[in-house]
Amino acid sequence: MRVLVTGGAGYIGSVVTEELVKDRHEAVVYDSLYKGHEAAIVAGAQFVHADLADAATLRQTLAEHRIEAVVHMAADSLVGESCAQPAKYYQNNVVNGLVLLDAMRDRGVNRLVFSSTAATYGEPDQQPIEETAPNNPANPYGESKLAFEHAMRWYAQAYGLRYAALRYFNAAGASERCGEDHAHETHLIPIALQAAAGKREFVEVYGDDYPTPDGTCVRDYIHVIDLARAHLLALNALDEGGRIYNLGCGGSGYSVNQVLEMARTVTGKDIPARVGPRRAGDPAVLIASSDKIKRELGWKPEYQDLRVIIESAWRWMLAHPDGYSE
DSSP states (O other), X not given: OEEEEETTTSHXXXXXXXXXXXXXXXXXXXXXXXXXXXXGSOTTOEEEEOOTTOHHHHHHHHHHTTOOEEEEOOXXXXXXXXXXXXXXXXXXXXXXXXXXXXXXHHHTOOEEEEEOOGGGGOSOSSSSBOTTSOOOOSXXXXXXXXXXXXXXXXXXXXXXXXXXXXXXXXXXXXXXXOXXXXXXXXXXXHHXXXXXXXXXXXXXXXXXXXXXXXXXXXXXXXXXXXXXXXHHHHHHTOOSSXXXXXXXXXXXXXXXXXXXXXXXXHHOSOOOXXXXXXXXXXXXXXXXOOHHHHHHHOOOOSOOSHHHHHHHHHHHHHHOTTGGGO
């Protein structure tokens, strides 16, 4: 299949592209590189350096490469930033998403896998979160992703779009070639590994008085390769209308302290941690249920053990001490 990957030079998008190429799909990466890295684009994939807002280039790309399906990864995804700059999130995640939908409709491309977020649920009462939980986003990031999901639903009804939306919390880990390299890192596992590598003095723990076994927040972590494989399964199973699937690590999740302790074990390094105040809006526990995608698509995550996730991220960091800039 000829597949366009928007945001295919980013952390998750590059691994999705890698898995597409492994499965002998023809992958075309469409990325502006304002957050992604050209060095992250895997061999065998073609690259179009352009912004999603550029409707003319997008239509031309869909036509010239005879694209049959799209995996839409391109997005802004920082909760705090979305609260400070909601206009940016509505522009990039909603308005530019509509540019994509209209370009696809214009060129007769009706298959779409959307990399969404479990932030659409907000702070649900029940854990783990199932797809039937009500959507009540607590920030513009989750709201913008949900708005695009709603657009897909109406485009499916009116224009025959076939889509799947995958909702998840924390991607982590690395493949042998592709890893996490952000200019401003906000994710716990790479932050912990940066501390282990001496690139930061300590890890700040935002509160240790939550109603959890060790007082720190509990979160879902899913290996980026397992996440990518879920996108391919969804792509191959698209039928009439749309589907929504949650992706999670299964079980009871991992606390901040558990992640830090495993990072110390994996690296053999001391990782200093300092407890700071809670962050506004941080729920005690957020875990997604993956029962539906396992049941319907046969998704079988292979790397969901926390040690395996952190080991893969640490190996990649040691092999790429300056990220993709070397």
